[in-house]
Amino acid sequence: MPAHASPPSARVVRVTVWHDGDCPLCAREIALMRCLDRRGAIAFVDVTEPAAVCPRSRSELLARFHAREEGPRGSGPMLSGAAAFAAMWRAIPLLRPLGLLARNAVVLGLLERLYLRFLVVRPRLQHWLGGGQARA
Template identity: 35%
Template sequence: MNGSDDAEWQVEVFYDGECPLCLREIKLLRWLDRKQRIRFTDISDPSFCPADLGKTMQEFMDEIQGRLPDGTWILGVEVFRRLYSAVGLRPLVALTRLPGLSQGLDLGYRFFAKNRLRWTGRCNAGTCQVMRRREPDAPVAPPADSP
């Protein structure tokens, strides 16, 4: 589940390994992470237990989550900033903090997060409930504002 347990990691990313769009980003990050500064945790892995982290599966499905070595949780675009900083792209990350661009990225990510299940063909019968492989009785409810 974790790609760099022994290394001095700077950020842990909790990603949906069943999301093709998410996996494309993770593959790029794994390739760029030559110094193993990122810990990768696949929330679709049957052994993943969100309760062990004090969170629900719904929280992990609604928005990308990250965790710093001191235990601080980060969400959304900030996770990507930390990931890309960890692989040496700090100048690019600095641009994402500029007024206007920062707000635009936040809006764009929220739009993506709200629609990613639909866009990747993971909605069933008009709903975007995703079933956990390990817990077939426990669907992940759609976000409150989804149709």
């Protein structure tokens, strides 16, 4: 192996995702994404952990889904909502076509509107899945 090459076991992080580890709905979704992320391209950060490194306030990161893609020139901008989901999907081969489709402004706008509707019902879903522990 060349001196500059990474060992095969090295995990190359291409996307960082900040999520609510106390949300039962989020925990299920992140568990699924971890299973689908067989290449280890996503770093999942539970913002409810005291030691978590958060680039924004915890309340902001808990209110909406956030992600940041890594590019050849370093970290890209912080994404939230549907754009953050699309970034995560692009890192997973099975979901990559949907993530690429979301690069279209019309598609992303539709996904964002759906995400905003989801945020309205999220507390009720959390309550239902978590047995009464809803977060605003």
